[in-house]
Amino acid sequence: MQNLHPSESESDLLINGKPFRLQIPPAMPLLWALRDVAKLTGTKYGCGIGLCGACTVHVDGRAVRSCVTPVSTALGKQVTTIEGVGADAIGKQVQQAWRELDVPQCGYCQPGQIMAATALLRTTAHPSDAEIDDAMSGNICRCGTYQRIRAAIKRVAGVGST
Amino acid sequence: MKAPTQITRRALLQQSAGACAGLVLYLRTSGAIGADATSAEVKYGADAFPGGVVDNPLVFVAVAEDGGVTVTVHRPEMGQGVRTSLAIVIADELEADWGRVRVVQAPGDQARFGNQDTDGSRSMRHFFEPMRRVGAAARAMLEAAAASRWQVAVSEVTARNHELIHTRSNRRIGYGAVAKRAARLRVPALADLRLKDPRDFRYIGKASTHLIDGVDITEGRALYSIDTILDDLLHAVIARPPTLGGKVLKYDASAALQVPGVVKVVALPSTPLPAMFNPLGGVAVVATNTWAGIKGREALQIDWAVDAAHGSYDSEVYKAALETAARRPAKVVRSDGDAAKAFATSGQHVTAEYYLPHLAHASMEPPAATAKVGANSCEVWAGVQSPQATREIVAQHLGINAANVKVNVTLLGGAFGRKSMPDFAAEAALLSKAMDGKPVKVTWTREDDLRHDYFHTVSLEHLEAMLDASGKPQAWLHRSAAAPIGATFAPNETIQSADEYGMSAVGMPFQIPNFRMEVAAAPAHCRIGWFRSVSNIPHAFATQSFVAELAAAAHRDPKEYLLELIGPPRVIDPAKLGDTSNYGESPKLYPVDTGRWRGVIELAAREAGWGRQLPAGHGLGIAATYSFVSYAAAVVEVAVDERGRLTVPRVDLAFDCGPQINQERIRSQLEGACVMGIGLATVGEISFSDGRVEQSNFHDFRVARMNEAPREIHIHLVPQRFDIPLGGVGEPGLPPIAPALCNAIFAATGKRIRRLPIREQLQRS
Numbered sequence: 001m002q003n004l005h006p007s008e009s010e011s012d013l014l015i016n017g018k019p020f021r022l023q024i025p026p027a028m029p030l031l032w033a034l035r036d037v038a039k040l041t042g043t044k045y046g047c048g049i050g051l052c053g054a055c056t057v058h059v060d061g062r063a064v065r066s067c068v069t070p071v072s073t074a075l076g077k078q079v080t081t082i083e084g085v086g087a088d089a090i091g092k093q094v095q096q097a098w099r100e101l102d103v104p105q106c107g108y109c110q111p112g113q114i115m116a117a118t119a120l121l122r123t124t125a126h127p128s129d130a131e132i133d134d135a136m137s138g139n140i141c142r143c144g145t146y147q148r149i150r151a152a153i154k155r156v157a158g159v160g161s162t
Numbered sequence: 163m164k165a166p167t168q169i170t171r172r173a174l175l176q177q178s179a180g181a182c183a184g185l186v187l188y189l190r191t192s193g194a195i196g197a198d199a200t201s202a203e204v205k206y207g208a209d210a211f212p213g214g215v216v217d218n219p220l221v222f223v224a225v226a227e228d229g230g231v232t233v234t235v236h237r238p239e240m241g242q243g244v245r246t247s248l249a250i251v252i253a254d255e256l257e258a259d260w261g262r263v264r265v266v267q268a269p270g271d272q273a274r275f276g277n278q279d280t281d282g283s284r285s286m287r288h289f290f291e292p293m294r295r296v297g298a299a300a301r302a303m304l305e306a307a308a309a310s311r312w313q314v315a316v317s318e319v320t321a322r323n324h325e326l327i328h329t330r331s332n333r334r335i336g337y338g339a340v341a342k343r344a345a346r347l348r349v350p351a352l353a354d355l356r357l358k359d360p361r362d363f364r365y366i367g368k369a370s371t372h373l374i375d376g377v378d379i380t381e382g383r384a385l386y387s388i389d390t391i392l393d394d395l396l397h398a399v400i401a402r403p404p405t406l407g408g409k410v411l412k413y414d415a416s417a418a419l420q421v422p423g424v425v426k427v428v429a430l431p432s433t434p435l436p437a438m439f440n441p442l443g444g445v446a447v448v449a450t451n452t453w454a455g456i457k458g459r460e461a462l463q464i465d466w467a468v469d470a471a472h473g474s475y476d477s478e479v480y481k482a483a484l485e486t487a488a489r490r491p492a493k494v495v496r497s498d499g500d501a502a503k504a505f506a507t508s509g510q511h512v513t514a515e516y517y518l519p520h521l522a523h524a525s526m527e528p529p530a531a532t533a534k535v536g537a538n539s540c541e542v543w544a545g546v547q548s549p550q551a552t553r554e555i556v557a558q559h560l561g562i563n564a565a566n567v568k569v570n571v572t573l574l575g576g577a578f579g580r581k582s583m584p585d586f587a588a589e590a591a592l593l594s595k596a597m598d599g600k601p602v603k604v605t606w607t608r609e610d611d612l613r614h615d616y617f618h619t620v621s622l623e624h625l626e627a628m629l630d631a632s633g634k635p636q637a638w639l640h641r642s643a644a645a646p647i648g649a650t651f652a653p654n655e656t657i658q659s660a661d662e663y664g665m666s667a668v669g670m671p672f673q674i675p676n677f678r679m680e681v682a683a684a685p686a687h688c689r690i691g692w693f694r695s696v697s698n699i700p701h702a703f704a705t706q707s708f709v710a711e712l713a714a715a716a717h718r719d720p721k722e723y724l725l726e727l728i729g730p731p732r733v734i735d736p737a738k739l740g741d742t743s744n745y746g747e748s749p750k751l752y753p754v755d756t757g758r759w760r761g762v763i764e765l766a767a768r769e770a771g772w773g774r775q776l777p778a779g780h781g782l783g784i785a786a787t788y789s790f791v792s793y794a795a796a797v798v799e800v801a802v803d804e805r806g807r808l809t810v811p812r813v814d815l816a817f818d819c820g821p822q823i824n825q826e827r828i829r830s831q832l833e834g835a836c837v838m839g840i841g842l843a844t845v846g847e848i849s850f851s852d853g854r855v856e857q858s859n860f861h862d863f864r865v866a867r868m869n870e871a872p873r874e875i876h877i878h879l880v881p882q883r884f885d886i887p888l889g890g891v892g893e894p895g896l897p898p899i900a901p902a903l904c905n906a907i908f909a910a911t912g913k914r915i916r917r918l919p920i921r922e923q924l925q926r927s
Contacts, residue, residue, distance in 0.1 A: 042382020144837025
């Protein structure tokens with residue numbers, strides 16, 4: 001393990017139901033704690049300033065941008081990442097719909113898309129197009145899979161697809 | 163074809179384990195479908211590329227004793243679906259059960275695998291037939307093994323869905339049971355191969371398979387370049403010269419070294435121009451995690467030396483220079499008839515100029531690579547489009563033999579041409595060397611990606627036409643001024659190559675007696691690279707917008723006018739149209755077929771309901787292009803509200819690439835092209851001031867978001883046929899989108915867009 005730097009401290013995180021004790025500065029964004037220290041690389045870096053959504057995870061069930069979330073604010077809370085979202089019934093359905101419709105192209109942004117979609121469907125079981133736009137327009141897909149993302153969300157919601 | 167070589171069990175097992183020992187049993191670099199027997203010197207298709215084609219089944223297929231089939235895919239996956247598509251070709255000819263096929267990714271080794279340079283929409287075009295042969299040869303070996311086991315004639319044995327069947331005795335046996343025996347057989351000669359009748363395809367053209375990586379991607383287990391983790395891995399973030407040709411004058415690392423987690427600060431030398439694939443140099447911060455590297459870089463104090471030729475690059479000034487260049491006579495690349503004389507006659511003289519700024523690729527995964535340097539060797543983990551070029555640039559910068567560089571190819575989190583340039587892998591290698599062989603991962607932040615890209619060119623297209631009294635063009639002049647990709651590789655290159663002006667420009671098959679194209683000099687002041695569909699973007703934006711402008715001037719329907727210009731169905735040698743490039747393909751195998759061009763126009767128009775009644779503020783626009791030897795036509799519907807706010811309710815894209823291997827991925831690529839095309843036309847722009855890129859992240863380099871993307875995209879594939887060779891898929895959907903959009907805006911509002919991006923041009927106060 002790495003040596004503790006004077007400004008580092010031990011951060012206890014609950015990630016996908018499992019306890020992690022990470023030796024990191026409390027200001028480190030959750031994204032890098034997950035990727036570089038906990039070695040859970042499913043959560044992606046895309047912009048570092050909360051503009052693209054590739055780093056979306058759930059903290060106590062709410063979608064947050066982990067690249068602008070200091071690890072200190074997640075202490076004592078439930079962090080769910082793409083590696084663990086399948087344990088949630090809605091998350092599992094979202095993953096399944098993504099596969100059935102072959103949503104991904106390169107796939108890099110899709111963990112963030114799936115986390116955002118799962119959070120949306122948890123609060124809004126039957127989202128309208130406008131609600132889907134609101135919830136998902138913060139997640140950029142450079143490959144342009146938006147039409148299938150919308151269709152997959154509607155498949156899970158059972159409201160038909162465009 | 164060289165003599166077939168014995169297959170050893172060792173080779174099979176090595177393959178089965180996914181191992182890739184340097185065991186080249188035989189390779190063939192000619193005889194691909196693209197080979198033109200009459201031309202000894204000029205090579206086309208895959209044969210023209212380093213490494214050519216390898217179609218040895220031992221290189222690509224392994225059957226394990228449990229029957230599991232492992233297919234090696236040698237072309238990198240960046241979202242185009244090649245890991246699925248090449249695998250279904252082999253699986254189909256092999257008569258394998260798709261559920262028992264797994265894919266391993268080949269490392270960089272063109273001598274072993276054939277060409278791996280994954281760009282130009284070439285993977286399926288160049289490797290469909292070779293991979294059919296691979297699958298068919300492996301199937302024949304399994305059939306022969308079963309025949310030998312049963313002591314029956316091989317003609318009585320048929321492979322079907324992972325089983326070998328002796329029809330007369332109704333005996334059946336699984337692939338795994340004869341895999342070992344098959345491994346001792348000779349690879350059948352090409353002439354003895356029995357390829358399937360396309361009517362018998364099970365996966366090819368059937369949309370019957372899902373993405374091979376779908377589960378891994380949706381569960382967060384898919385590994386991209388940036389996800390590489392090794393023991394004792396160090397993370398590096400680099401401050402690069404902000405202007406082309408810039409260098410570190412001096413730097414102070416003391417504050418950076420105080421940042422928790424920072425291990426070392428390393429100066430990287432700058433390589434003299436031209437840029438090629440060389441790293442840009444700068445100052446690297448090496449740390450125990452990426453965030454520490456980012457914070458450490460923020461704390462660096464660096465004085466940069468600026469190159470006199472590039473340090474004052476300013477996009478507005480440059481646009482004016484392009485306009486000047488495009489208004490003067492320039493290098494003539496096509497001259498049919500006498501355009502000057504025709505312009506001197508009386509008629510309606512129409513002139514327009516179209517500007518497209520630089521664009522950044524902005525793949526969601528920025529460039530990243532990991533390297534571990536040993537004594538005279540290096541291992542690299544990288545998402546790169548050209549693994550072989552990666553070996554070579556790493557070897558060059560380490561001063562070692564490329565054969566001693568192993569490049570493990572990860573998934574690419576998008577690329578769009580950016581990752582054809584492996585400068586970032588060389589950075590990782592240099593830093594691993596500086597850290598005494600510890601593995602180092604270099605991560606580009608989004609800011610790095612947007613500021614130091616190999617940008618899409620910047621261009622000004624000057625168009626003129628002379629219409630006769632009936633509204634038909636008698637003369638066409640297209641003068642293109644654009645910084646060429648060649649400038650990245652040769653000092654002082656200022657003129658577009660035939661590959662560039664061949665894209666949606668010189669080779670228009672229009673029914674115009676006096677046709678002239680010229681290319682004007684335009685120096686580059688940043689690294690110019692390949693961007694998805696390359697020069698087709700500005701050229702198609704200009705030529706397809708201009709056709710609609712001429713239609714408007716002639717008071718004609720733009721679709722009918724476009725069809726009239728393209729003329730009746732006929733097959734034309736592109737060289738006769740001034741296009742000597744034709745995407746590297748033989749003009750005999752891949753002529754310009756105006757019938758297919760017309761076909762996609764008619765299909766898109768019909769499906770989009772061309773001519774239908776539209777709500778107020780709506781408009782339809784059409785554009786059609788031939789690129790990457792495929793045909794695409796788009797009809798875009800726009801809505802512009804009273805405040806000038808633009809939305810795109812619908813895009814219809816008709817497409818003809820000949821045979822369709824993986825229809826699902828063809829559709830996904832085309833859907834993505836529609837989104838990217840709308841995005842670049844509406845909001846995409848990289849600009850320079852004082853030699854530096856003005857944008858830094860997704861707030862100022864905008865790409866289309868879900869609420870800005872077309873609400874409905876309808877892809878219409880022309881019925882497939884296997885009597886013609888494949889066209890490309892990844893890129894050709896993009897070129898018609900921007901002009902179809904702008905033509906729709908004109909239809910809706912009467913406003914003609916000649917400068918992209920559109921941004922606020924439609925706004926009304």
